[in-house]
Structure formats: C-alpha cells, structure tokens
Amino acid sequence: MLKIKNLTAEIDGKQIINGLDLEVKSGEVHAIMGPNGAGKSTLSYVLSGRDGYKVTGGTAELDGVDLLALDPNERAAAGLFLAFQYPVEIPGVQMTNFLKTALNSIRKSRGESELEALDFLKMLKAKQKALDIADEMLKRAVNVGFSGGEKKRNEVLQMAMLEPKFCILDETDSGLDIDALKIVADGVNRLRAPDRSFLVITHYQRLLDYIVPDVVHVLAKGKIVKSGGPELAKELEAKGYAEIVA
Amino acid sequence: MPKLLPKSLPDLDKEHWKYSNVNAVLAKLELVDQKPLWEMTGAFEFMTVDQEDTIHLIIPKNRKVDKPIDLKLIGEDGKNLHTNVVIDVEEGANVKFVERQVGVGAYWKNISIALNIDANAQVGYYRLCEEDPFCVVTEFMTVNMERDARFNALVVNGCSGFGRNEFKVNLNGAGSEADLAGLALLRGKQHGDTTVCIDHIAPYCKSSQFFKTILEDQSRGVYQGKIHVYKDAQKTDGYQLSNNLLLSPLAEMDVKPELEIYADDVKCSHGTTTGELDETPMFYLRSRGLNEEDARHMLIEAFVGEVLDKVSDEQIRALFDDRVKLWLK
Numbered sequence: 340m341l342k343i344k345n346l347t348a349e350i351d352g353k354q355i356i357n358g359l360d361l362e363v364k365s366g367e368v369h370a371i372m373g374p375n376g377a378g379k380s381t382l383s384y385v386l387s388g389r390d391g392y393k394v395t396g397g398t399a400e401l402d403g404v405d406l407l408a409l410d411p412n413e414r415a416a417a418g419l420f421l422a423f424q425y426p427v428e429i430p431g432v433q434m435t436n437f438l439k440t441a442l443n444s445i446r447k448s449r450g451e452s453e454l455e456a457l458d459f460l461k462m463l464k465a466k467q468k469a470l471d472i473a474d475e476m477l478k479r480a481v482n483v484g485f486s487g488g489e490k491k492r493n494e495v496l497q498m499a500m501l502e503p504k505f506c507i508l509d510e511t512d513s514g515l516d517i518d519a520l521k522i523v524a525d526g527v528n529r530l531r532a533p534d535r536s537f538l539v540i541t542h543y544q545r546l547l548d549y550i551v552p553d554v555v556h557v558l559a560k561g562k563i564v565k566s567g568g569p570e571l572a573k574e575l576e577a578k579g580y581a582e583i584v585a
Numbered sequence: 586m587p588k589l590l591p592k593s594l595p596d597l598d599k600e601h602w603k604y605s606n607v608n609a610v611l612a613k614l615e616l617v618d619q620k621p622l623w624e625m626t627g628a629f630e631f632m633t634v635d636q637e638d639t640i641h642l643i644i645p646k647n648r649k650v651d652k653p654i655d656l657k658l659i660g661e662d663g664k665n666l667h668t669n670v671v672i673d674v675e676e677g678a679n680v681k682f683v684e685r686q687v688g689v690g691a692y693w694k695n696i697s698i699a700l701n702i703d704a705n706a707q708v709g710y711y712r713l714c715e716e717d718p719f720c721v722v723t724e725f726m727t728v729n730m731e732r733d734a735r736f737n738a739l740v741v742n743g744c745s746g747f748g749r750n751e752f753k754v755n756l757n758g759a760g761s762e763a764d765l766a767g768l769a770l771l772r773g774k775q776h777g778d779t780t781v782c783i784d785h786i787a788p789y790c791k792s793s794q795f796f797k798t799i800l801e802d803q804s805r806g807v808y809q810g811k812i813h814v815y816k817d818a819q820k821t822d823g824y825q826l827s828n829n830l831l832l833s834p835l836a837e838m839d840v841k842p843e844l845e846i847y848a849d850d851v852k853c854s855h856g857t858t859t860g861e862l863d864e865t866p867m868f869y870l871r872s873r874g875l876n877e878e879d880a881r882h883m884l885i886e887a888f889v890g891e892v893l894d895k896v897s898d899e900q901i902r903a904l905f906d907d908r909v910k911l912w913l914k
C-alpha cells in the first residue's frame with residue numbers, strides 16, 4: 340500500500356527527514372513512536388503535501404501512485420488522510436457544509452457523482468452517532484470553540500466520512516482522558532479493513548493498548564532507528580527513548 | 586441641514602481625508618448637475634420634499650413599519666448628483682431601510698443623509714450597491730440618537746471606482762446603542778474608503794464597528810474608525826474591529842483606528858488585522874480534498890459571512906448574499 344524509500348526532506352533549508360524507509364502493507368496498522376522533535380509531524384506533512392516542506396530525495400508511493408508529484412487535494416483523492424495533531428479552526432465555515440464539500444470534492448475527483456443532501460445526512464448521522472458527536476457540534480464552525488476531545492473526535496469523523504485507504508493519525512491521543520481515548524480508538528478500529536492501512540503516530544504507549552498495531556517503529560532524528568512488534572512499544576514505555584535512540 | 590456642495594469637499598491636507606484624494610479624481614471628470622431622482626418604495630406616506638429638494642421622511646411615533654423601505658438612487662453617465670435626505674424616526678417607532686446605489690457610466694453621487702432616531706426608536710439600515718467602476722460616490726451619514734435608541738447598519742460597498750463612506754454617529758441619549766458593520770469588496774483600481782466616527786456623548790451607551798475589506802488587483806482600501814468618549818459618557822462600551830484580506834501584492838490597505846477618551850469608567854477595545862489568506866486553514870481544506878480554488882472560495886466566503894451574519898432579517902440577508910456571490914463570481 341504505502342512505500343517510502345530513502346526519503347529526505349527539509350524545512351527552511353534545515354534537513355528534518357534523513358533517509359526514511361517505510362513499507363505498510365494493505366490492512367496493516369503501523370505505529371510510529373519517537374521523542375519530541377523527531378520529525379513525526381514533519382513526515383505526516385511531507386506525505387500530505389504541505390507548502391514549505393521540501394522533499395529533497397527519495398520516493399513515496401501509495402498503491403503505485405507517486406504521492407510526491409500530487410497537490411494536497413489530489414493526494415486526498417488518491418486515498419490519503421491526515422488526522423492533524425492540532426486540528427485547525429476555521430471561523431465562518433460550518434461543520435456540515437465543510438464535510439459535504441470535502442466529501443463531494445473527493446467523489447468528484449474520483450469521477451463519482453455528488454451525494455444527494457439526504458443521502459449525505461443519512462451517512463453523517465450514522466457516523467456521528469458512533470463517535471458520540473451531537474448535532475449541535477455540527478452546527479458550529481469547524482473546530483471553533485471545540486474542546487480538545489471534540490477536536491480529535493472530529494478528525495476521526497472526517498476520516499470516517501471520507502473513507503480513505505491510508506490514514507495517518509498524528510498524536511490523535513494526545514491530551515485525551517481515558518474515556519475520550521476509547522471513543523477515538525473505537526472509531527479507528529471500526530474503520531480497520533483489509534483494504535485500509537493506518538500509520539498511528541503517538542508519543543504514548545497507552546493508545547496502542549486500544550489500537551493494536553502490527554508493527555511499531557521508532558523514529559529519531561528523521562529516520563526509523565528500530566522496528567518491532569507491539570512489545571517494542573512496551574519496552575519503550577519501560578526504558579524510555581534514550582536507550583533505544585542512542 | 587446644510588447642503589453639501591462640491592466646493593466644500595476638503596483637500597488631502599485635512600487629516601480626515603488624507604488617504605482619499607477625491608478632488609483629484611473629480612478633476613478628471615466633466616460632469617453636469619442633474620436633479621437626483623430617488624425611487625422610494627414603501628416611503629410614500631412618510632415623505633415630503635422641500636423647496637431645496639431635500640427629501641424628508643418622518644416615521645411617526647410608535648409606528649412599526651413592517652416592510653423595509655426601499656431607497657434607490659440611479660446614477661447616469663456624465664452627471665453630478667447631490668442629494669440630501671433627512672429621516673426622522675420618532676419616539677418608539679421601528680423601521681428598516683434598504684438603500685440601493687446603482688448606475689452606469691462615469692458620474693458623481695454626493696449623498697448626505699441625516700438620520701435622527703428619537704428615544705426608544707429602532708432603525709435598521711442596510712446599504713447595497715451595484716455601481717459602475719468609473720463612478721465616484723461620496724456618502725455621508727449623520728446619525729443622532731436619543732435615549733435608548735437602537736441603530737443597526739450594514740453596508741456593502743466597493744463597486745464604485747472611487748467610494749467614500751462616512752458615518753458620524755452621535756450617541757446623545759443615555760442607553761443608546763449603535764451597531765455598524767460593513768464590507769468593502771475591491772478590485773481593479775477601485776478605491777474604497779470607510780470612515781466612521783462615533784461620539785459617545787451620554788453615559789451607558791454602546792457602540793460597535795465591525796468592518797472588513799477584501800482587496801484584489803491594485804485596489805486600495807481605507808478604514809478610519811474613531812471612538813470618541815466625552816467626559817460625561819461614563820460606562821461607555823465601545824468596540825471596533827477591522828479585518829482586511831489582501832489577495833494581491835499590489836493592493837494597499839490603510840487602517841487608522843483611533844480612541845479618544847475623556848471619561849474614566851469606560852470599556853473600549855479595538856483591533857485590526859491585514860494580511861493574506863492563512864496557509865494553515867488553506868492546507869487543512871486541501872488535505873480534505875478541496876482544490877485550491879474551492880478552498881480559497883470557502884475561506885473568502887467565511888471571511889465575508891462573519892459580517893453578513895449581523896443581518897437577522899432573512900430577506901435582507903438574501904439580498905446581501907446575492908450581491909456578495911456576484912462579486913465572488
């Protein structure tokens with residue numbers, strides 16, 4: 340599904356990603372853990388095509404499609420989704436309108452017809468319920484006045500609506516209490532499917548008790564320094580990063 | 586009510602007119618005077634015209650006028666139109682006005698409106714324009730407000746080649762409240778000036794100014810907003826915000842917020858921002874599948890929507906939505 344080879348990238352002329360290799364197969368969940376400043380968010384922005392994040396070498400392909408050649412919206416249409424570490428507030432853009440426009444943009448670029456208003460609402464109702472999102476929240480502007488937990492649930496709602504094939508979750512667990520964490524993890528687990536893969540970026544092992552990964556990677560100084568099974572996350576929790584990164 | 590004459594338009598050396606050289610623009614036009622013909626719908630029973638051609642509207646005491654009164658002034662190529670309108674809204678009355686400025690060609694409209702809102706009366710004032718990009722429009726509105734009067738205004742400007750919109754609001758009576766909002770949509774070489782001065786003369790009054798500008802191409806926008814709190818105007822609540830969106834490197838925005846406060850127990854705030862569309866929300870939308878044009882569109886509509894949300898009347902809101910959609914293409 341996702342193949343990254345020897346990827347290097349810089350911000351403002353400063354190299355942050357230093358020859359990163361990663362392969363995630365269809366249906367797999369990979370976790371990326373690593374200390375603050377390791378380049379985890381940078382990797383997620385590079386993959387989703389944010390301005391200012393300059394790829395200087397290597398390749399990244401999603402099902403054979405060269406991601407790096409595409410605009411951010413084309414990557415979304417190709418099936419990539421990023422749940423932001425810090426979801427963005429957009430005053431004046433109402434949630435429902437935002438979700439509908441996003442969904443129809445993706446459908447359009449895939450050559451599908453726009454969804455009828457009624458079908459859209461039906462789909463939304465079903466997904467919001469599972470994530471415990473009230474109607475009232477969808478009447479507000481995107482992320483404006485949302486609590487930390489609401490913002491993260493909202494990211495998962497968008498993911499559920501857009502039905503991407505590759506999902507990156509950038510610290511979707513940070514700042515959540517255990518109840519909120521369970522709701523988010525359940526939401527993600529429901530989306531697990533043989534033709535959908537996940538890259539779960541996290542700082543804490545806790546999340547991986549709920550979203551059990553197939554592979555755990557440790558990212559430090561812009562590259563993957565160690566990979567293993569779920570037990571690696573436990574080892575990291577026990578020993579801290581210092582020993583493994585060193 | 587003194588008539589505004591072309592000769593009386595001040596030069597740039599007046600601080601107040603520093604950013605808008607109207608005389609230079611007018612010097613390029615050859616215009617002949619024409620009697621302005623307002624088309625007023627729903628105004629007939631309230632209207633008189635005096636010998637000086639000043640139009641007088643009186644909304645009688647405690648009268649609630651259900652349908653908005655429509656005031657439309659058409660500009661014609663090569664003409665000068667100077668017009669004075671005096672509106673008296675008597676105690677306890679309630680009325681809404683929709684002012685429409687339209688026209689084709691190069692002309693100058695010089696509009697002076699005096700609105701007197703008596704105690705406990707309420708006025709909604711909504712201005713829309715569909716002017717010609719070659720015309721010059723100067724509009725000056727004085728609002729006198731008595732005890733507990735309410736004034737809500739929303740103006741959408743920026744279709745004239747050169748436009749100046751000035752509000753002078755006098756909060757003469759305690760407890761009166763003025764809420765002014767506006768949107769200037771500028772492109773090409775348009776010049777749009779919004780100048781507001783609110784005088785808090787009596788105590789316990791409240792005022793709000795919320796103005797936004799969108800500038801494309803080589804357009805130039807001006808916003809000057811002043812809150813002037815007199816010595817006796819204790820418990821004043823004054824608010825002012827100006828947000829401006831520069832969509833072209835050649836566009837220019839001049840902003841001058843001013844507070845002049847002589848009372849000691851007041852709450853006044855002002856803020857201003859001028860910049861391009863933020864990269865962060867832009868990326869967020871694009872990562873959700875919106876192409877660049879759609880994402881820009883959505884963010885600009887949102888920017889504008891915050892001002893339009895000031896209109897609670899659905900029919901009037903729809904007029905503004907249509908107008909703005911037309912501009913956004």
Ligand SMILES: Nc1ncnc2c1ncn2[C@@H]1O[C@H](COP(=O)(O)OP(=O)(O)O)[C@@H](O)[C@H]1O
Nearest residue numbers: 350351355373374375376377378379380381382
């Ligand atoms: N916009 C930016 N400009 C310059 N440096 C940045 C920017 N964003 C991140 N960095 C730097 O890149 C490195 C990696 O940051 P980040 O990817 O956010 O780390 P992580 O998500 O692993 O905590 C850090 O050293 C950070 O200071």
Ligand SMILES: [Mg+2]
Nearest residue numbers: 379380381424
């Ligand atoms: Mg991060």
